[in-house]
Amino acid sequence: MKSLLKKLAFILLIVAVYFAIWRDFRGLVTTYTVLPQIEYSIQNCDQYSYIDQEKSTSFDLYVYDSLTEEYDYFRYTTPAGFYFLFGLVMIVLLQARKIHYQLMAGFHLTLWFITILIFLPALCLYPPLLHFNTIAIKYITPFITFLIITMVLSPKFQKKLNL
Numbered sequence: 001m002k003s004l005l006k007k008l009a010f011i012l013l014i015v016a017v018y019f020a021i022w023r024d025f026r027g028l029v030t031t032y033t034v035l036p037q038i039e040y041s042i043q044n045c046d047q048y049s050y051i052d053q054e055k056s057t058s059f060d061l062y063v064y065d066s067l068t069e070e071y072d073y074f075r076y077t078t079p080a081g082f083y084f085l086f087g088l089v090m091i092v093l094l095q096a097r098k099i100h101y102q103l104m105a106g107f108h109l110t111l112w113f114i115t116i117l118i119f120l121p122a123l124c125l126y127p128p129l130l131h132f133n134t135i136a137i138k139y140i141t142p143f144i145t146f147l148i149i150t151m152v153l154s155p156k157f158q159k160k161l162n163l
Helices: 002-044 082-093 098-124 127-153 155-160
Strands: 049-055 058-065 070-077
Touching (some): 002 049, 002 082, 002 098, 058 127, 070 127, 082 098, 082 127, 098 127
Antiparallel strands (some): 058 070
């Protein structure tokens, strides 16, 4: 019973930190890293683009494609969001080891760093590269999160990976 209460207290702490601090931090990083790259590209690159920002952590980006004479649509959501929170809560509930927390945080933060680095070259040189952000956020993030949760659930899987 004491163990369950500790888990629940830790989960409540994670959720509180996520909603009180982490979400705002993600918005600030997006505001000061990704949006300036878009503004720079609008002013200095041959690509014409504009954004429609809903929240501080997500926006819609439209980049003009001169070949089709239409706008390509890209959705950006800052990584380390819901799936990060969900993954942390699940590995707490499943009594994961330290390595699982490190894998979860490491993956999400690495993906976040890559998506930030991709923006300016993608906007100025090759806009279809922005599809990587969409694929990473929509597909790779849930896949890796659930893979880490599966690792916690399956000792056989951990043995095969030598964890």
